[in-house]
Structure formats: structure tokens, C-alpha cells
Amino acid sequence: MITIDVPLWAARLRALRRGRLWSRRDLQERLTEAAGQTEPGLPADAVRAWEAGERRPDPGHAELLCRVFGVGEADLFVGASSGTVLWHHLTGIPLMPGLFSEEEEERVGRAVECPWRADAGTAGYFERMLDACAAPHARPADLAAALRPVFAGVEAFRRDARPSVRGPLLALATRDAELISGMEHEAGDASAARAWSDRAIREARETGDPLAEVVALVQRAELLDAAEPGEIVEAAVTARERTGVPPEVGALSLRHEARAHALAGEVELCHRCLEECLEEHPEEPGEPSQAMPAYVAAYVLARKAHAYAEAHERDQAAGLARRALPLARRAGAARALRELGRVHLPPPAEAGRRVLV
Numbered sequence: 141m142i143t144i145d146v147p148l149w150a151a152r153l154r155a156l157r158r159g160r161l162w163s164r165r166d167l168q169e170r171l172t173e174a175a176g177q178t179e180p181g182l183p184a185d186a187v188r189a190w191e192a193g194e195r196r197p198d199p200g201h202a203e204l205l206c207r208v209f210g211v212g213e214a215d216l217f218v219g220a221s222s223g224t225v226l227w228h229h230l231t232g233i234p235l236m237p238g239l240f241s242e243e244e245e246e247r248v249g250r251a252v253e254c255p256w257r258a259d260a261g262t263a264g265y266f267e268r269m270l271d272a273c274a275a276p277h278a279r280p281a282d283l284a285a286a287l288r289p290v291f292a293g294v295e296a297f298r299r300d301a302r303p304s305v306r307g308p309l310l311a312l313a314t315r316d317a318e319l320i321s322g323m324e325h326e327a328g329d330a331s332a333a334r335a336w337s338d339r340a341i342r343e344a345r346e347t348g349d350p351l352a353e354v355v356a357l358v359q360r361a362e363l364l365d366a367a368e369p370g371e372i373v374e375a376a377v378t379a380r381e382r383t384g385v386p387p388e389v390g391a392l393s394l395r396h397e398a399r400a401h402a403l404a405g406e407v408e409l410c411h412r413c414l415e416e417c418l419e420e421h422p423e424e425p426g427e428p429s430q431a432m433p434a435y436v437a438a439y440v441l442a443r444k445a446h447a448y449a450e451a452h453e454r455d456q457a458a459g460l461a462r463r464a465l466p467l468a469r470r471a472g473a474a475r476a477l478r479e480l481g482r483v484h485l486p487p488p489a490e491a492g493r494r495v496l497v
Contacts, residue, residue: 146193149217151229154191156209156216159228159235161278161286164188170208171201211237227252232289239272240265252293255300262301263308266294270315279472280326280435287323291316307347314343314352318359325363326435328474333363351386354379358389361396372400391417435473438464442479449483457485 157167164187171182182201189195197205206213224242227249228235240248248265251257273287291313298309317340325333337360344356357379361372376397380390398413441464448457461483468476 146191146229147196148225149196150191150193152216152225153205155225155228155235156211156237157187157191158232158286159237160209161234161273161282163279163282164191166282167208171204174204174207223249231293233293234269234273234286234290236269236272239268251297255297256302258297258301258305258309260305260308262297263305263312266290266309266312270312270319273319277434280323280474281472284320284323284327284332287316287320291320310343310347311349311352314340314347314356317343318356321359321363326439326473326475328478330363337363350382350384354382354385354389357382358393358396361393361400369400369404372403373397376400434467434471435476438468438471438473438476439479442468442476442483445483446479449485454485454487457483461485 157164162170167187168182168184183189186195186201190197202213202217206216209216224235224245227233231252244261244265248262251259251262269290270287273283273290278286294309294313294316298306298313301309317336321333321336321340324336337356340356341353341360344352347353357375361376361379363372376393379385379393385393394413394417398410398417401407401410401413441460445457445460445464448454448460461480464476464480467473468480
């Protein structure tokens with residue numbers, strides 16, 4: 141029998157928040173908005189105290205919580221699926237209402253208690269969860285926090301699962317580690333990005349799938365702010381040496397290698413990589429699409445602003461930077477903000493002129 145040290149309603153509240161990939165601050169902001177206020181109407185630690193079971197929400201805040209989560213009061217404070225709430229609370233794996241049926245939740249919960257019960261359905265559950273975590277509205281740091289317990293859960297299953305399930309679970313662990321590395325990179329934690337990238341490469345090599353290793357190596361080459369130029373070049377070259385590399389993946393590794401050479405001041409090698417890349421595959425679109433996560437769109441705009449500034453195109457650089465800055469701040473996109481910090485606008489053409497009277 142699973143037991144926890146907080147009331148069931150507190151565990152459910154925490155699980156619902158994490159399942160929506162919200163931080164406690166996000167939930168507080170949504171409560172403020174639902175109340176029609178511009179300033180928070182509750183103490184800063186209120187959400188933490190509720191989730192710890194130290195204090196139950198008063199009737200007014202209980203109503204706002206139900207409105208924000210889109211559930212009835214009975215579902216939030218009583219609820220039937222106590223077993224599901226308990227295993228999500230204990231593992232920290234996000235509870236995503238509407239994504240899975242009650243039967244699927246119960247089956248994975250039984251596997252949490254006895255990992256040897258993990259089957260193809262368990263692997264499918266986590267695969268769909270990783271797909272759902274590619275949410276365009278979430279902040280990179282919040283996504284990384286949600287994905288870490290998923291990785292731990294998959295690893296626990298993999299150790300004790302039947303041989304037929306270990307392969308799919310290992311592939312999921314590789315993908316999860318890659319996602320966490322990317323989110324840590326976007327959030328500005330270079331050391332964590334490198335550590336998770338190392339883990340993704342190890343997991344990929346264990347799968348025995350050359351393409352999985354190539355993807356992990358290319359992702360490592362993308363961590364331009366988290367690795368030395370030599371490491372980036374090594375990862376990119378190693379990726380292309382594998383057999384069966386898709387053209388678009390090879391082109392991506394060449395672009396990363398070109399940037400690494402640029403960082404190292406190796407202009408000729410940089411140009412050579414770019415020329416080879418353009419021969420094999422056209423450059424990716426320069427304008428962000430609506431389907432892009434906000435942190436990616438912010439970085440694309442920031443990169444273009446930087447390029448225009450370097451080309452002394454002041455108006456274009458300023459316009460793109462103005463678009464990128466609020467987007468990067470809302471998204472918690474540290475990488476985009478760093479790129480914007482490198483944008484040095486030339487003075488207006490009129491600034492150097494003197495008017496003679």
C-alpha cells in the first residue's frame with residue numbers, strides 16, 4: 141500500500157500544477173489573473189504551503205484553483221483516482237489530465253510498484269508524455285524540471301523490465317536526456333547541459349542504433365555556449381563519420397562545426413564548412429514559425445538581430461531585437477538573451493553629422 145506524508149488534495153494540487161508544466165509562480169500569476177487582479181492577492185509562499193499540506197486553500201482560493209485547472213471542487217479536493225495521484229506525487233512524474241485514460245494511468249502505477257510489469261504500453265505512455273513536453277508555452281527551466289523525474293522513472297523501469305521492453309525504454313531514456321540537455325542549454329545552465337548531453341550519448345551508444353548516436357552527437361555540437369570549440373568540432377565530425385547519416389542531419393552538424401570554427405577564429409575552415417553545407421542542404425528558414433516553441437523563436441530572432449548589427453544594418457537589427465527581447469523574457473530563454481547581449485547597434489547615421497548655422 142502506497143502512503144504519503146501530505147493530504148491527498150495537496151498531492152493532487154502539486155501533480156496538476158506539474159502536469160501543466162507550471163512553476164509555482166506561474167500558478168500564482170494565473171490565480172491573480174483569474175481573480176481579475178493586477179497584483180497577487182495571496183502570500184508569496186501560499187502555493188508551496190498548500191502543496192505541502194500545511195494550509196488548505198480558503199473557499200475563495202479553492203474556487204480560483206478549480207477555475208484555473210478546469211476541474212470541479214470534488215475532483216480537486218476529493219477525487220476518485222487516488223492511486224494515480226499517489227504514484228505521480230511519489231515519483232514527481234507529471235500528471236497530464238486528458239492525455240491518458242484512467243486504465244493507462246492505473247497500469248503504469250502498478251508498474252511503478254513492480255517494475256517487472258512494464259510492457260510496451262508503459263513505453264508508449266512515456267513516449268506520448270515526451271511528445272507532450274515539447275510545449276511551446278513552457279519555460280526551458282520548467283521543462284527540464286518536469287523531464288528529470290521522467291528520466292529517473294524510465295531508468296528504474298529499464299533496470300528491472302523484461303528484455304523485450306528494455307530496448308524501447310533505453311531509446312526513451314536517450315531522447316529524454318537529449319531534451320533535458322537542450323532545455324538546460326536554453327535556460328543558461330552550461331554545466332548541466334553538458335552533463336545531460338554526456339548521458340544522452342552514453343545511452344545512445346548502449347542502444348546500438350547508429351542514428352540515435354548521431355542525433356545525440358549533433359545535439360552535443362549544438363551546445364555552443366556549453367562546450368569548447370574543439371569539443372563541438374569533434375562531436376560534429378564524429379556524427380558525420382557514422383554510416384547512414386540523413387542529409388539534413390549531416391548539414392546541421394556542418395553548420396555547428398562552422399560556428400565552432402568561427403568561435404576559434406578559423407575563418408577558412410568556417411567558410412569551407414558553410415560551403416559544403418549549402419551544397420548538401422539549404423540553410424534553415426530565417427524567420428521563426430508559429431509552431432516553434434517561444435524560446436526557439438526568440439533565439440532565431442536574436443541571431444538575426446546580431447547578424448544585421450554585424451552588417452551595420454541598424455534599423456533591421458533594432459527591429460528584430462525589439463521583437464526578440466520580450467519574447468525571450470517571457471519564455472525564460474537565457475540563450476536568446478545572451479545572444480541579444482552581443483547585439484551592438486551602430487550609431488544612427490545622423491549622429492556623426494554637425495549642423496552648421
